[in-house]
Amino acid sequence: GDSVTQMEGPVTLSEEAFLTINCTYTATGYPSLFWYVQYPGEGLQLLLKATKADDKGSNKGFEATYRKETTSFHLEKGSVQVSDSAVYFCALSDLGAAGNKLTFGGGTRVLVKP
Amino acid sequence: GAGVSQTPSNKVTEKGKYVELRCDPISGHTALYWYRQSLGQGPEFLIYFQGTGAADDSGLPNDRFFAVRPEGSVSTLKIQRTERGDSAVYLCASSFLSGTSGGAQQFFGPGTRLTVL
Numbered sequence: 001g002d003s004v005t006q007m008e009g010p011v012t013l014s015e016e017a018f019l020t021i022n023c024t025y026t027a028t029g030y031p032s033l034f035w036y037v038q039y040p041g042e043g044l045q046l047l048l049k050a051t052k053a054d055d056k057g058s059n060k061g062f063e064a065t066y067r068k069e070t071t072s073f074h075l076e077k078g079s080v081q082v083s084d085s086a087v088y089f090c091a092l093s094d095l096g097a098a099g100n101k102l103t104f105g106g107g108t109r110v111l112v113k114p
Numbered sequence: 115g116a117g118v119s120q121t122p123s124n125k126v127t128e129k130g131k132y133v134e135l136r137c138d139p140i141s142g143h144t145a146l147y148w149y150r151q152s153l154g155q156g157p158e159f160l161i162y163f164q165g166t167g168a169a170d171d172s173g174l175p176n177d178r179f180f181a182v183r184p185e186g187s188v189s190t191l192k193i194q195r196t197e198r199g200d201s202a203v204y205l206c207a208s209s210f211l212s213g214t215s216g217g218a219q220q221f222f223g224p225g226t227r228l229t230v231l
Contacts, residue, residue, distance in 0.1 A: 004156075036222075044157070044205065044222040089156050099145055099169050100211070100218055104156030 002027045006090045006105035013080055013112050021075040021108045023064075023090035031092040033057075033066050033073040034102070038087045047075075047088070080112045116140070118223035120206050126229045127196055135191040135226045139208030146189050147220060148181055149205040157205055163189060164211065196230045203227050 006023040013019060025031065035047040035057070048057030053068035064075045073090060090105040119138045127133050139146050145164055149157035159173040163183045171181075178196075183189040193200055207220040 043224040044207075046219055046221075049219070091156075099147070099162035099164060100209075100220075101147060101159045101162055101170065101173075102149075102157070102207075102220060103159070106156050107154075 002031070002092060002094055002103045004090050004092055004103055004105035006088075006108055008106070009087075009109035011108060011110045013110065015082055015112055015114050016079045017112075019075070019077045019080045019084070019110065021088055021090075021110070023073045023075065023105060025071050025073065025090075025092050027071075027092055027094050029094040031094045032100075033064070034091045034093065035062070035064055035073070035075050036089040036091060036104075038089065038107075040086070044089070080110075082112045082114050085110060085112045118206055118208055118221050120204075120223040120226050122226060123224065124227045124229075126231065128231050129196060129198060131196050131230075133193050133196055133228065135193075135204050135228070137189045137191070137206030137208075137223060139187065139189070139206070140221055141187075143208035143210050143221075144186070145209045145211045145218070145220075146183060147207040147209075148189070148191050149207065151203045151205055151225070153202070160191070160204075193228075196228075198230050201228055201230045 032051045034049045037047045048059040050057040050066035056065045087107045091102045093100040121136045148160040151157040162170040166186045178194045181191045203225040205225045206223045209218045209220045
């Protein structure tokens, strides 16, 4: 079945540092890939997505590129802020699966210190 | 406009009791999903509705779990004979499916935190 593996946290960074969160996946079909973010006390929000190979999703300074050859969708941000402290989830939705249900990784907690 | 809402936000119950969790999706969204998020883990799929029918209930852990969506809008997740292992945050999401688009965005509610004592 489908699965998503992402690096375990917590990841602790200083403000303005570079952030990378690794994510790899296995899927039977041709999935769409997502990063969701959960800020403290808030619900899950879509951060960015990519629906086909070599697509780059971007939002709020975050980027991730759909790499079919390495089955990866690593999240990057060049200069993090304290407000980026959150839990980040990589997820996939397998095209053709009934209802496009999401399969999530375990989440990576990121803490940015001033 | 209003997002996905879930009630109650917190539910504490005793082992063996019956609970109902409610989800109000975004108006006009035809697809509705339930997920369960245990502490420190990612959400896990439970069930998906397209309209009134459960199109995929493969994620329900056992027959103590059941969900309905009688009018194609509000959905209720029902758990019978609750066990301590059912303690988790139950998330609801909705989306407007267009054909077989794999990129249709799901909008999540804030969740219901269920604690079984």
